[in-house]
Amino acid sequence: MWESICLTLAATAGNNIGKVLQKKGTGILPPLSFKFKVIRAYAVNKSWLIGFLIDISGALLMLRALSLAPVSVIQPVSGCGLAILSIFSHFYLQEVMNVIDWLGITLAGIGTIGVGAGGEEQVASSVSILQLPWLAFFVVILFVLLNGWLRICKRQRREQELMEYEVVEEIIYGLESGILFGMASVISKIGFVFVQQGFSKMLIPLCVSISICCSGTGFYYQTRGLKQGRAIVISTCAAVASIVTGVLAGMLALGERLPSAPVARLSLLLGWLFIMMGVILLVSSTRLMRHLPWPLQNLIPSGADRNFSLRKTGSHRVKDPSPAAVIPATTLHHLLPTPAKEKA
Numbered sequence: 001m002w003e004s005i006c007l008t009l010a011a012t013a014g015n016n017i018g019k020v021l022q023k024k025g026t027g028i029l030p031p032l033s034f035k036f037k038v039i040r041a042y043a044v045n046k047s048w049l050i051g052f053l054i055d056i057s058g059a060l061l062m063l064r065a066l067s068l069a070p071v072s073v074i075q076p077v078s079g080c081g082l083a084i085l086s087i088f089s090h091f092y093l094q095e096v097m098n099v100i101d102w103l104g105i106t107l108a109g110i111g112t113i114g115v116g117a118g119g120e121e122q123v124a125s126s127v128s129i130l131q132l133p134w135l136a137f138f139v140v141i142l143f144v145l146l147n148g149w150l151r152i153c154k155r156q157r158r159e160q161e162l163m164e165y166e167v168v169e170e171i172i173y174g175l176e177s178g179i180l181f182g183m184a185s186v187i188s189k190i191g192f193v194f195v196q197q198g199f200s201k202m203l204i205p206l207c208v209s210i211s212i213c214c215s216g217t218g219f220y221y222q223t224r225g226l227k228q229g230r231a232i233v234i235s236t237c238a239a240v241a242s243i244v245t246g247v248l249a250g251m252l253a254l255g256e257r258l259p260s261a262p263v264a265r266l267s268l269l270l271g272w273l274f275i276m277m278g279v280i281l282l283v284s285s286t287r288l289m290r291h292l293p294w295p296l297q298n299l300i301p302s303g304a305d306r307n308f309s310l311r312k313t314g315s316h317r318v319k320d321p322s323p324a325a326v327i328p329a330t331t332l333h334h335l336l337p338t339p340a341k342e343k344a
Contacts, residue, residue: 004069005077005116007061012081014058017088021051063188063208070256071189073268075182075246076275077115079239082282083108100285108278114271118264132190135253139183146172167233173225174237180218181238182245184211186253193254239279247272 025048030038042048065074083105089095150172157169191207218238225234250256259265281288 007065011058011061013084016085018051018055067192072250104278104281111274118268170229170233174234177218177222178238178241181242184214186249
């Protein structure tokens, strides 16, 4: 189990750090297209190329981790990617970390240890083909309800001639993207489980391909929400929805179970809780710092100037939560466009 958790941490670190390096490299590059000159410009850019290779390596490590451990363990641990990204940005990009960031990193680390300690007794997954249509049906119904609610909110906003998103719309976009990111990990895991049960090995690339489609659709919903909505709300909802979806789908569709020992079960549950709390704190640290008493704000560095873009642009924007922190690396989402940032 610990081997799988270490692979997951390495994978999510590779994905997040890889994207930071790719983002840093694109600062002097033209928009990506299929033109030969543009592709060549990306290929010879050292920062972008290294980030791309690290991103791919992270995706492959995540696939390996999913082949060894339950998705209900891997998916929550992958949420620690934002904590690793924050540490990397602090030491490599010289970005300021505030006390809430460090608290979120600590909680995510404690949660990872708890998941590892409680996950020792996880049994091998077993899945029935009859369960999969019910899982797909439930997800479709959930999206129909969410999109219907979203249409109602948009119509009411148009009638009231409001330009900015309502908080309900931001929550819906975050939930939809997070559910798809969580399902992407579950679908990848299904391929490995079927192969273990004696099915054809061709199911692995098939499931990974479907997983990429789920992740791409999740990026679509998240990008739509980030265009006018607040990144803090959308990213938080996506992070929590991704973890909860991975855990519930793993248990209900893949036959994964909680440990039988009370101590191990408590350790696993507290680990899930701490990881989610850590992710939420990391995503919302800048906004939370603004609500601290004024004397504390003067004593504690706010970290409001940190961002994951090039420093030489001279712009000072609030940190943009990396969606890769909640996006499973199994989906190879490095092939998809990076979501738009929230404007300050």
